[in-house]
Amino acid sequence: MISAWTAADVRAAEEPLLAAGEPLMERASFALAVQVLADLRARRRHVRGARVALLVGAGNNGGDTLHAGAVLARRGVAVTAVLTSDRVHAGGLVALRGAGGTVVDLAATPERTGAVADDAAGADVVLDGLLGIGARGALRGLAGDLVSALVSRCAVGVKSAGSERSEPADFTPTAPGGGRERERGPWVVAVDLPSGIGVDDGTLPGPVLAADRTVTFGAAKPGLLLPPAARVVGAVTVVDIGLDPAGPPAVRRLEPADVGAYWPVPGPADHKYTRGVVGLVAGTATYPGAAVLAASAAVRTGTGMVRYRGSDPVARAVLAARPEVVTATGRVQSWVVGPGIPTTRDRDDPADDGQHDRGRGGLAVAAGNLPGTSYGPVPAVVDAGGLPLLAESNPPWFVLTPHAGELAGLLRSRGEDVHRDDVEAAPLHWARRAHELTGATVLLKGGVTLVVGPDGAWAQADAPGWLATAGAGDVLAGILGTMLAARSEEIVAGPALAAEVAAGAVLVHGLAAERANPGGPVAALDVAAAVPATVAGLLEQRR
Numbered sequence: 001m002i003s004a005w006t007a008a009d010v011r012a013a014e015e016p017l018l019a020a021g022e023p024l025m026e027r028a029s030f031a032l033a034v035q036v037l038a039d040l041r042a043r044r045r046h047v048r049g050a051r052v053a054l055l056v057g058a059g060n061n062g063g064d065t066l067h068a069g070a071v072l073a074r075r076g077v078a079v080t081a082v083l084t085s086d087r088v089h090a091g092g093l094v095a096l097r098g099a100g101g102t103v104v105d106l107a108a109t110p111e112r113t114g115a116v117a118d119d120a121a122g123a124d125v126v127l128d129g130l131l132g133i134g135a136r137g138a139l140r141g142l143a144g145d146l147v148s149a150l151v152s153r154c155a156v157g158v159k160s161a162g163s164e165r166s167e168p169a170d171f172t173p174t175a176p177g178g179g180r181e182r183e184r185g186p187w188v189v190a191v192d193l194p195s196g197i198g199v200d201d202g203t204l205p206g207p208v209l210a211a212d213r214t215v216t217f218g219a220a221k222p223g224l225l226l227p228p229a230a231r232v233v234g235a236v237t238v239v240d241i242g243l244d245p246a247g248p249p250a251v252r253r254l255e256p257a258d259v260g261a262y263w264p265v266p267g268p269a270d271h272k273y274t275r276g277v278v279g280l281v282a283g284t285a286t287y288p289g290a291a292v293l294a295a296s297a298a299v300r301t302g303t304g305m306v307r308y309r310g311s312d313p314v315a316r317a318v319l320a321a322r323p324e325v326v327t328a329t330g331r332v333q334s335w336v337v338g339p340g341i342p343t344t345r346d347r348d349d350p351a352d353d354g355q356h357d358r359g360r361g362g363l364a365v366a367a368g369n370l371p372g373t374s375y376g377p378v379p380a381v382v383d384a385g386g387l388p389l390l391a392e393s394n395p396p397w398f399v400l401t402p403h404a405g406e407l408a409g410l411l412r413s414r415g416e417d418v419h420r421d422d423v424e425a426a427p428l429h430w431a432r433r434a435h436e437l438t439g440a441t442v443l444l445k446g447g448v449t450l451v452v453g454p455d456g457a458w459a460q461a462d463a464p465g466w467l468a469t470a471g472a473g474d475v476l477a478g479i480l481g482t483m484l485a486a487r488s489e490e491i492v493a494g495p496a497l498a499a500e501v502a503a504g505a506v507l508v509h510g511l512a513a514e515r516a517n518p519g520g521p522v523a524a525l526d527v528a529a530a531v532p533a534t535v536a537g538l539l540e541q542r543r
């Protein structure tokens with residue numbers, strides 16, 4: 001698991017160590033230099049004679065960068081530091097000069113910004129040390145001008161909020177689809193974080209130079225995991241400088257071993273009710289495919305049984321694809337409500353096929369609101385057309401699975417003035433708001449998928465871009481339904497677990513998409529078909 005702490009938590013963890021005289025900056029800068037040397041060796045055979053440009057801001061982030069530059073200069077690298085402030089880290093500057101580095105005082109000659117950017121764009125490596133955890137808002141002044149000038153010369157970066165073009169984030173350099181996309185320009189290493197991202201919320205309030213690698217100190221920061229900033233961090237290397245942040249992390253990311261470790265493996269005494277039964281209200285005559293996809297995914301993820309609820313023609317299509325599915329009513333350990341049913345609340349909608357009433361029934365049982373039945377409360381997945389069926393207040397063992405547009409609609413129905421673009425610009429904020437307003441766990445689908453529950457946030461970046469295809473959400477709903485059903489009682493007793501299980505479902509969905517056709521296009525049904533081998537692969541890791 002990757003855990004990220006806020007800037008305030010990192011500072012609090014640094015304080016006692018700094019007071020004790022621990023050389024944190026030396027540790028950070030030396031590790032940074034070692035990583036840059038490794039990157040240089042990987043990219044060009046000789047380190048000696050390579051050109052490295054340092055972008056240096058006013059704070060300790062610039063200090064780290066200058067000290068790392070000094071180490072590089074002593075190894076024969078031609079290092080040029082571009083100072084964007086007249087008060088840069090004094091010790092770092094002395095060290096760099098002492099090691100033979102060149103200094104360009106851009107603060108004294110701001111009219112040279114274009115020429116300096118040209119020069120930096122021709123370097124082998126650029127170290128972005130303009131801002132670290134002291135960042136407040138969009139990159140301003142000379143630092144902002146320099147980054148804007150470099151972005152326009154390097155073909156990839158974020159010119160302004162929402163217009164980023166870069167590779168998806170992952171903590172491994174070989175992420176699915178995560179090859180280098182920069183068409184030209186230097187290898188960019190962000191120091192602690194790409195300058196100008198929202199450190200704690202992952203927003204992109206202004207210009208940012210997209211990194212190929214981020215070397216971060218002490219612990220990951222939320223902005224490195226969260227969308228949209230996660231797209232501009234490149235491969236992330238966390239350097240241990242001896243910090244031990246207190247309290248729970250602000251954002252977490254599950255890794256495959258975490259999901260493999262808690263996957264329930266059936267034993268000899270298990271039967272379909274101990275493994276978990278999924279009740280599925282999905283699909284209409286207009287969208288029968290959603291029911292087929294969700295049912296296939298639920299079956300393929302290893303459910304005890306799927307009970308399908310819908311009109312006869314759709315049920316026939318589901319049974320033709322998955323004869324394991326039953327249509328009889330009975331005990332259910334998680335409900336999946338909404339894939340392929342209309343997003344209107346109108347009971348008379350002829351396209352509704354009766355699914356809204358079936359969905360309301362399932363959700364009432366899941367919430368524990370039908371005292372006459374012994375089948376609730378149980379977890380539920382509420383997707384697409386299920387979202388308008390939600391009550392004012394919902395239990396946290398309900399997992400809502402909107403994309404950005406659906407989340408904006410849900411929030412508007414609860415009095416917020418918000419649109420899809422707003423959600424995409426600040427997904428953590430709006431997913432948290434939706435959790436507060438509905439009471440439910442919120443899984444916000446996207447290139448990086450967020451899950452917000454009572455116990456904090458999760459950000460998963462497992463999926464290749466190819467997964468953005470029709471039906472992928474229906475498959476996720478089926479995978480999640482099975483995973484919730486398998487731990488139904490545990491989740492109702494401790495609903496914070498719903499978010500972790502939901503993050504695990506996102507991971508399985510993403511890995512299955514990659515397995516379905518590594519490096520190429522995938523179809524939703526093929527993702528479902530790849531789930532059994534994906535799960536076997538996760539279990540293999542725990543042996």
Ligand SMILES: NC(=O)C1=CN([C@@H]2O[C@H](COP(=O)(O)OP(=O)(O)OC[C@H]3O[C@@H](n4cnc5c(N)ncnc54)[C@H](O)[C@@H]3O)[C@@H](O)[C@H]2O)[C@@H](O)CC1
Pocket residue numbers: 014018024025028057058059060061062064130131132133134135136137138139140141143191192217241
């Ligand atoms: N505290 C420590 O001893 C350690 C700190 N470390 C480094 O220090 C960094 C934090 O250092 P600082 O607290 O000095 O903060 P930063 O280096 O992030 O910079 C803060 C400075 O940037 C300016 N600034 C803030 N927002 C701006 C914006 N939007 N546009 C332009 N300028 C802006 C501020 O006026 C301030 O002078 C970490 O990210 C890390 O790189 C590491 O060396 C590890 C140890």
Ligand SMILES: [K+]
Pocket residue numbers: 061128129130131132190191192193194195
């Ligand atoms: K930085």
